Amino acid sequence: MTTTESTxxxxxxxLPAVEAVEVxxxxxxxGLSVDAxxxxxxxxxxxxxxxxxGPSGSGKSTLMNLFGCLDRPTTGTLRVxxxxxxxxxxxxxxxxRNETIGFVFQSFQLxxxxxxxxxxxxxxxxxxxxxxxxxxxxxxxxxxxxxTHRAGHRPTQLSGGEQQRVAIARAxxxxxxxxxxxxxxxxxxxxxxxxxxxxxxxxxxxRGVAVVxxxxxxxxxxxxHRQVHVRDGLLERDQGGPRR
Amino acid sequence: xxxxxxxxxxxxxxxxxxxxxxxxxxxxxxGVSAVVLLVxxxxxxxxxxxxxxxxxxxxxxxxxxxxxxxxxxxxVSRLELEDIDLLGRVAGNPDAVAVTVSSGEPVTEGGEEAFxxxxxxxxxxxxxxxxxxxxxxxxxEVDVETRRRVAVLGSTVAKTLFGDVDPLGxxxxxxxxxxxxxxxxxxxxxxxxxxxxxxxxxxxxAAQRLFGVDRIDALAVKAPSTEGIEVLQARLVEALExxxxxxxxxxxxxxxxxxxxxxxxxxxxxxLAAIAAISLxxxxxxxxxxxxxxxxxxxxxxxxxxxLGARQxxxxxxxxxxxxxxxxxxxxxxxxxxxxxxxxIDRFSPLPALIAWWSPVLAFAxxxxxxxxxxxxxxxxxxxxxxxxxxRTE
Ligand SMILES: Nc1ncnc2c1ncn2[C@@H]1O[C@H](COP(=O)(O)OP(=O)(O)OP(=O)(O)O)[C@@H](O)[C@H]1O
Ligand SMILES: [Mg+2]
Numbered sequence: 001m002t003t004t005e006s007t008x009x010x011x012x013x014x015l016p017a018v019e020a021v022e023v024x025x026x027x028x029x030x031g032l033s034v035d036a037x038x039x040x041x042x043x044x045x046x047x048x049x050x051x052x053x054g055p056s057g058s059g060k061s062t063l064m065n066l067f068g069c070l071d072r073p074t075t076g077t078l079r080v081x082x083x084x085x086x087x088x089x090x091x092x093x094x095x096x097r098n099e100t101i102g103f104v105f106q107s108f109q110l111x112x113x114x115x116x117x118x119x120x121x122x123x124x125x126x127x128x129x130x131x132x133x134x135x136x137x138x139x140x141x142x143x144x145x146x147x148t149h150r151a152g153h154r155p156t157q158l159s160g161g162e163q164q165r166v167a168i169a170r171a172x173x174x175x176x177x178x179x180x181x182x183x184x185x186x187x188x189x190x191x192x193x194x195x196x197x198x199x200x201x202x203x204x205x206x207r208g209v210a211v212v213x214x215x216x217x218x219x220x221x222x223x224x225h226r227q228v229h230v231r232d233g234l235l236e237r238d239q240g241g242p243r244r
Numbered sequence: 245x246x247x248x249x250x251x252x253x254x255x256x257x258x259x260x261x262x263x264x265x266x267x268x269x270x271x272x273x274x275g276v277s278a279v280v281l282l283v284x285x286x287x288x289x290x291x292x293x294x295x296x297x298x299x300x301x302x303x304x305x306x307x308x309x310x311x312x313x314x315x316x317x318x319x320v321s322r323l324e325l326e327d328i329d330l331l332g333r334v335a336g337n338p339d340a341v342a343v344t345v346s347s348g349e350p351v352t353e354g355g356e357e358a359f360x361x362x363x364x365x366x367x368x369x370x371x372x373x374x375x376x377x378x379x380x381x382x383x384x385e386v387d388v389e390t391r392r393r394v395a396v397l398g399s400t401v402a403k404t405l406f407g408d409v410d411p412l413g414x415x416x417x418x419x420x421x422x423x424x425x426x427x428x429x430x431x432x433x434x435x436x437x438x439x440x441x442x443x444x445x446x447x448x449x450a451a452q453r454l455f456g457v458d459r460i461d462a463l464a465v466k467a468p469s470t471e472g473i474e475v476l477q478a479r480l481v482e483a484l485e486x487x488x489x490x491x492x493x494x495x496x497x498x499x500x501x502x503x504x505x506x507x508x509x510x511x512x513x514x515x516l517a518a519i520a521a522i523s524l525x526x527x528x529x530x531x532x533x534x535x536x537x538x539x540x541x542x543x544x545x546x547x548x549x550x551x552l553g554a555r556q557x558x559x560x561x562x563x564x565x566x567x568x569x570x571x572x573x574x575x576x577x578x579x580x581x582x583x584x585x586x587x588x589i590d591r592f593s594p595l596p597a598l599i600a601w602w603s604p605v606l607a608f609a610x611x612x613x614x615x616x617x618x619x620x621x622x623x624x625x626x627x628x629x630x631x632x633x634x635x636r637t638e
Contacts, residue, residue, distance in 0.1 A: 090556060094550065095555075097553050105635070174553075
């Protein structure tokens with residue numbers, strides 16, 4: 001266990017986290033074709049901290065779904081963690097999501113009837129980790145976001161900021177190489193939003209996790225090391241770069 | 245995801261919707277308990293009839309006119325008293341042949357009246373049918389020959405007419421003719437729903453005059469053993485058909501009666517079970533329905549699980565286990581109710597009920613099967629959901 005993890009850690013520093021070459025994504029709606037992405041080439045290195053900015057409908061979520069292996073490109077090549085997404089089966093994609101990627105959603109997406117602890121442990125269920133061990137690791141992840149004292153609470157008993165921290169703990173628990181957050185601060189006040197960004201910064205700098213954050217908020221975007229601007233399904237501007 | 249985990253998740257989901265789970269289960273509960281109950285009643289009926297026929301004695305051959313078939317009209321009997329001697333010669337033992345001509349008649353004494361099956365028989369009955377007497381004695385060959393008006397009462401008849409008074413030596417009136425009581429039968433069971441304790445035996449000669457007939461209904465021959473019984477049967481029929489040209493006769497053993505009755509009761513059990521199975525089917529459709537609702541309601545949860553790494557088969561397993569859990573819990577409750585109900589019916593109603601070991605086992609297997617069958621479609625739908633679309637639903 002420990003040996004495989006340390007090998008994968010050395011591997012993660014070598015490969016780029018995401019590599020997109022001329023990626024498009026079109027949706028067919030009643031015969032009408034909507035081109036959400038019209039040819040995006042982008043490379044995100046391991047341990048980068050990137051903000052994706054753009055107007056509503058520009059294709060940010062579509063891009064994140066592709067990076068997160070929830071979806072496949074219509075054309076073009078997309079590599080996540082070195083694997084060609086188009087070539088993988090659904091089951092292989094599920095595994096890639098489970099082992100390589102951590103998601104944080106705007107709407108938290110916590111299971112309402114389940115305790116914070118079990119919500120956090122959920123990804124480990126699909127990794128075949130035993131219950132005891134799952135709970136132990138979930139406790140650690142909750143501790144990392146400062147919510148040890150809320151482990152037994154249900155999401156409805158938590159504030160918005162706390163819920164988002166639980167969601168972040170869930171994204172962390174599997175020790176992903178890539179953390180994807182689609183408007184994680186959209187439902188939070190600016191103070192709580194800043195706290196959440198602080199957590200991402202910490203993850204990025206301390207654990208070397210590549211972080212991609214979609215945001216409308218320029219203050220939030222400023223805290224990333226690189227800002228990628230999307231407009232009408234195309235990359236408009238790419239500012240900053242990997243920290244060296 | 246391992247099975248144990250799927251089981252836990254399914255259990256949580258069912259608990260979270262307690263009332264709905266219970267209502268869904270009711271269909272299965274009713275179906276399964278109905279199957280168990282009706283099969284128990286069918287098997288109980290079969291067992292009781294078998295016991296009764298066995299109670300008639302081991303190597304009895306019944307000789308009746310016409311064909312022995314269920315559904316065929318009873319033939320008019322041309323058998324007569326001399327046939328006792330004929331069959332006695334064929335059987336090699338004149339004491340092994342009994343005869344009956346019977347009719348339902350009111351039997352009165354004082355102000356009391358009992359409705360009895362009055363059977364005209366001969367002196368061999370206690371031996372041929374193994375009918376022990378409680379008191380007194382059976383009538384003799386001489387009584388039959390001299391057409392003596394004597395009677396042996398079944399226990400309920402004696403009880404109704406005389407209460408606790410000893411009936412021996414007293415008179416009873418059958419269809420206006422007076423008979424003297426010379427014996428009473430020991431308590432026995434009933435055969436084909438006929439209470440044999442409500443019988444009154446009188447000499448066959450006296451009975452023929454009483455009923456105004458000179459035929460007899462049937463003969464019974466006690467074979468020395470079950471060995472070679474088929475040969476004897478054939479010879480009995482042959483002897484009668486030689487005598488009455490152009491007539492048909494049948495000689496049947498109780499094993500054959502058992503077989504025929506058993507077949508009919510098996511069919512009855514099957515029909516009952518089939519009717520109950522229809523309600524189980526309806527219960528299954530209900531499960532399918534609720535599972536589809538559940539999948540729709542939990543679309544976001546499914547999307548989330550998939551986003552976090554659940555494969556199609558993990559989600560499918562989760563919902564399939566949920567459906568199976570629903571039907572098996574319903575099945576177990578149904579089995580408990582069915583078994584309990586059968587015991588109550590057996591104890592407190594005139595219907596016999598017998599739980600065959602296979603019926604709860606089968607019912608359980610069927611509940612699991614119903615869960616799989618009706619759970620697969622909703623579970624597949626859940627498994628196939630696109631995570632991106634699923635996460636976006638409200
Ligand atoms: N499943 C879908 N079917 C059809 N069209 C879609 C689908 N998903 C997205 N689109 C379209 O693709 C385009 C990009 O959508 P996307 O959700 O990526 O935008 P976004 O940049 O995330 O916007 P927002 O900031 O409002 O979240 C939009 O025009 C949208 O209508
Ligand atoms: Mg979006």
